[in-house]
Amino acid sequence: MYVKLNGCKIYYEIHGNKEGETIFFIHGGPGMSDCRGDVHAFQKLGDIYQLVFLDNRGSGRSETVPPYTHEQWVDDIDALRSHLGVEKIHILGGSYGGYLTLEYVLRYPSKVKSVILRDTAASSKYNYISEEKALKSNLPGINKEMLDRLFNGQVRSNEEFKEMIKAILPLYTVEFDEKAAEEKLNNIFFRYETHNYAFRVNKQHYDITDRLKEIEAPVLITVGIHDWVTPVECSDELAAGIKNNTYIKFENSGHSPHVEENDKYLKLVRKFLNENGALSHIK
Structure with missing residues (x-):
């Protein structure tokens, strides 16, 4: 409604x-x-x-x-x-x-x-704890420059926003389900201006x-x-x-x-x- x-x-x-x-x-x-x-x-x-x-x-x-x-x-x-x-x-x-x-x-x-x-x-x-945990994960796509722009509201497009979220998704759960994460990612309404x-x-x-x-x-x-x-x-x-x-x-x-x-x-x-x-x- x-x-x-x-x-x-x-x-x-x-x-x-x-x-x-x-x-x-x-x-x-x-x-x-x-x-x-x-x-x-x-x-x-x-x-x-x-x-x-x-x-x-x-x-x-x-x-x-x-x-x-x-x-x-x-x-x-x-x-x-x-x-x-x-x-x-x-x-x-x-x-x-x-x-x-x-x-x-x-x-x-x-x-x-x-x-x-x-x-x-x-x-x-x-916030510094979040950044430390993310960097220590050594996941592909995660680096300090990306995290700084994400956390400081400097995302440049919805496409870039999606790539950033894709990189950090494995951090959110104890047991990561790659298939479920991909489905979730593809169903998000990305609004980078709101995030920024x-x-x-x-x-x-x-x-x-x-x-x-x-x-x-x-x-x-x-x-x-x-x-x-x-x-x-x-x-x-x-x-x-x-x-x-x-x-x-x-x-x-x-x-x-x-x-x-x-x-x-x-x-x-x-x-x-x-x-x-x-x-x-x-x-």
Whole structure:
């Protein structure tokens, strides 16, 4: 489905139990990710919850209408919440989507019941660990010049963006499936301009570490211990700053424990939501 929000046509999907409480899912990777991965990973939660997935502006099937700022993306999320007539939401954000989730909670605390963070960060201070891990992998196509341009938002075309992502894909999971990775790569909607703004402008100034103490909602923090791009140190920082948190590390996962250990991840999410009153209205 599409809806015009803040001057941009936004793609979204609603799955699951329309009588249940609502979970919003915020995808990562501006300009290379969209909601399809989360739909596949989390659709089983639809037996109890109403699940709302969207492609952020400039990504996936949504229009490429700037600005691609955190402020705009967060406003779009809240505009969709308002459009759907949902008073309060549970919100789950992974990777870069976790940045937006955290900023949403800080801007609209009264609209949030609980928060789930997956392999994300409150700052960019651990970027050097990501670069070190990538360079030590000795994978073909990975070198410092390429990583610098990728992480600093200096990608020159969608074709180059695709080649860069192809090179780093083996880093994301504990067990690399070359066939699955190739299929994924060929189905990505590449939007290098969106990526460039996110990494050249937004990420350079992103640091909400000092504001984590303001978050009152219950928060589930999750991370795969083999994550290269948002290493465990990022989640450690989140856990140290957020008062009301549950922190779980997944021993057999990289950047995507919700995929790599799907059953275990969904069981944890259900437990967290149940403990925080998400099922209290169900008789």
